Amino acid sequence: MTPPRTVLITGCSSGMGRQAALALHGLGHRVYATARRPETLADLAALGITTLPLDVTDERSMADAVAAVEAAHGSVDVLINNAAYGLHLPVESATPDEVRAQFDTNVFGLVRMAQLVLPGMRRAGRGRIVNISSMAGRFSPPGGAFYHASKHAVEAISDSLRLEVAPFGVEVVVVQPGPTITGFGATAVGTMHPAADPADPYGSFRTRLADMYAHQAFTRRSGAVPAEAATKVIVRAATAARPRARYAIGALARSTMLAKRLLPDAAFDALMRRSFPLPEPARPRPA
Template sequence: MTSPQTVLITGCSSGMGREAALALHRLGHRVHATARRPESLADLAAQGIATSALDVTDERSMADAVAAVEAEHGHVDVLVNNAAYGLHLPVESATPEEVRAQFDTNVFGLVRMAQLVLPGMRRAGRGRIVNISSMAGRFSPPGGAFYHASKHAVEAISDSLRLEVAPFGVEVVVVQPGPTITGFGATAVGTMHGGPADDRTDPYGAFRRELADMYANRAFTRRGGAVPAETATRVIVRAVTAPRPRARYAIGTLARGTMLAKRLLPDAAFDALMRRSFPLPKAV
């Protein structure tokens, strides 16, 4: 993909979505950066990037955003499904509403966006869907069941979709970041509900505190193995622009190493690795 492309990106208010929008714009592509709160995109608009509201949990919002891009350009050349957040709670502690909200954003919104752009891509005989998954799609640690399950789903959906749409000239690419130095860690901590943990009433209280501390202060740092946002951005740009893209792009040594360990180690050995790497609840 060397000529300018029309690229629609979800979740551009911060992090990798924002950086990818800027990088692709600098390369001359027609970028449409979107977010639930369009005011968070004011600085992108000031640099000449087209911006609009898009909430991946709202059908009308998604349909309107795609229709607006198609009205201007005919079809979306590249969809980057980036909008997501991480719910990090013990399985027993999460409410049904929290679990549904996690899948509404990370899975069902991604699917619906693909469904909305595919008719235009099929008419054009070309297109590319880049799904931002995660190393989380290949393993699941304590406290990460629902976020990691959502990324497992993204991996499975992408595999099926890649085969289904290839005859129409449409490519599907998965990007698998490991920990990246963005605001994701703080967002993850923000999803650990319930206020201050009370060990007298919450059997997971100390675990939640330790998990929040790990995500806030260690996991998303260079010492924790996280890669700079610029590194992740370069890989996303490659996934968007490569003439012959790979099916998957892993980002970072930690991501590649962890996914390799999950594939090669017996379950008992990988569980032992998780116990050494993550806090665990303590029985009293």
């Protein structure tokens, strides 16, 4: 039986973060569930889970949350960096502000949370950081450049961090979900705003990509896994006595990452073209 641990989780308003908070609380761990809007956590608080406001794009918010946990328990035993969202737009279409916001949440917030908990973990001589990456960290399809780039960054940062903090007794674990039946798809669709100009060369591509994410990509038929299945893997990553460096979630995640590793670029590009919509070049007008 794993002894009770103090667990701080970001992004608990929905999806895997919320499910992980419930599961770890049910196992007897001291869970601090956080979200930008703490009112979304009222039901978790009613169950006895400690809730805190935490916005991973706000320095004071992050520092205050970590300080509150350390004041009560000395250090964070397990940090689960879960807060993230997916920006899905053609590279040419995304604004600089949209790209910055994607990296502020998915990368810079994750890094800052790790920086804030590490001094306490080093003092305690133990700790674990679980970074929720994605199979997106291993390949990049059309329309997914910035979300996938952010997860590529999480993978690289985690690899370096794992080696840097191991001498202090701190472990770093990466979780790589494939498509999961949560609200992630709806959020992604919300970033695929329709083209303002009817002549936009990516207009129909955006429409078809949004339709795929809304109705196909996050269903059991497409290989998406229930949030509960993903939660079991996150709990294992957070509590295993000897955790692996990486945990992939779902057959689709494992098979796609294996294909990316083994196939030549041309063959993998062909797989992406069969799996995702592509922009349609304008037909030349007849003379």
